[in-house]
């Protein structure tokens with residue numbers, strides 16, 4: 001007898017096979033017991049008829065607790081009524097391990113309870129669908145960059161200085177010296193772009209966000225392309241093309257998972273080129289017209305992003321922000337030095353900022369002055385300044401927080417469901 005996975009079951013119609021997995025759900029009626037077996041590739045109904053099995057096996061089928069692990073031997077039968085199209089006519093069941101009092105039942109649980117049991121919550125069909133979509137997106141990210149001649153260059157996690165402001169740094173002791181968990185791989189990505197032209201880095205990044213919002217994790221994964229000789233328009237084109245590719249791949253390969261999540265596919269299908277591009281100044285005008293009081297120079301926060309996103313059916317790119325509210329490394333707009341050549345991509349339906357990026361300052365003196373102005377430690381950035389000393393060129397890049405992107409694709413409102421083991425201000429376990 002062959003051991004098979006549920007996803008391949010159609011190839012074994014009429015044959016006797018073995019499946020291994022966990023009990024997802026069960027019911028029984030007279031001489032029949034119905035076991036829903038899940039094995040990570042799918043869920044299938046195993047039908048146990050009292051006349052076909054020994055007395056012990058039937059008793060086991062009737063009493064097996066949820067999430068017990070077991071193997072089942074049986075015949076693959078076509079079943080037009082089921083979603084899968086097949087069920088198993090059980091001949092034998094062997095118990096692997098009994099699960100006693102599984103804490104998560106099909107009834108509703110509160111979020112705190114589910115988060116405390118995240119290690120078990122992952123087994124639910126909703127969570128496995130999200131995990132598969134996350135995997136699809138990560139695969140597509142790497143594929144996109146490979147197809148477009150980018151080289152992956154990993155950036156370090158332990159770093160000597162801040163790149164995205166000092167207020168969200170996680171500090172740690174590094175043999176008597178202060179070190180910080182990376183907030184972004186960008187500065188290292190810039191060095192790599194001067195070596196390889198088109199690069200990306202992709203890894204975990206950390207922000208000691210002291211706010212509890214649905215859009216902030218303290219540990220999240222960021223993918224950051226950086227391209228030598230790109231300007232702001234090139235950077236926006238790249239972000240747009242990248243997002244469209246990822247959405248297409250998920251729509252092509254993960255329809256079943258999107259259906260489990262009851263995601264309205266039409267909302268993803270309209271994410272096509274071109275994305276509307278508006279300046280920060282125009283964004284403020286939209287906000288004011290809608291009664292939001294944000295003044296020119298103020299931050300566009302989560303609520304503002306939601307208001308702006310409602311104006312469009314696809315992601316919108318806001319560009320040219322006030323330099324004063326943006327990072328030290330951003331190049332100023334030569335047309336108007338009050339502005340930074342920055343861009344944010346705001347997701348539709350209120351999913352907020354999914355990408356942040358900019359053109360980088362390539363002039364040595366200007367950058368040095370900027371570092372001093374912002375009271376950043378010049379010694380920590382000497383190597384970064386070297387990139388401008390030795391053949392510096394215009395360049396641009398961006399970072400996408402993949403959990404924000406996954407949240408939008410899956411239609412889940414809170415980032416905590418988009419990463420296997422979320423790290424939040426008040427959560428370090430499991």
Ligand code: 4AD
Nearest residue numbers: 184186216217220224354355356357397398399401
């Ligand atoms: O806009 P941010 O801070 O930009 C940077 O870090 C640049 N150095 C990136 C670059 O140009 N290479 O962050 C980039 C993205 C945001 O748009 C958002 O998607 C995500 O990272 N992000 C977070 N995601 C989850 N939790 C948080 N606390 C996040 N902070 C930022």
Ligand code: MG
Nearest residue numbers: 344353355356
């Ligand atoms: Mg940002």
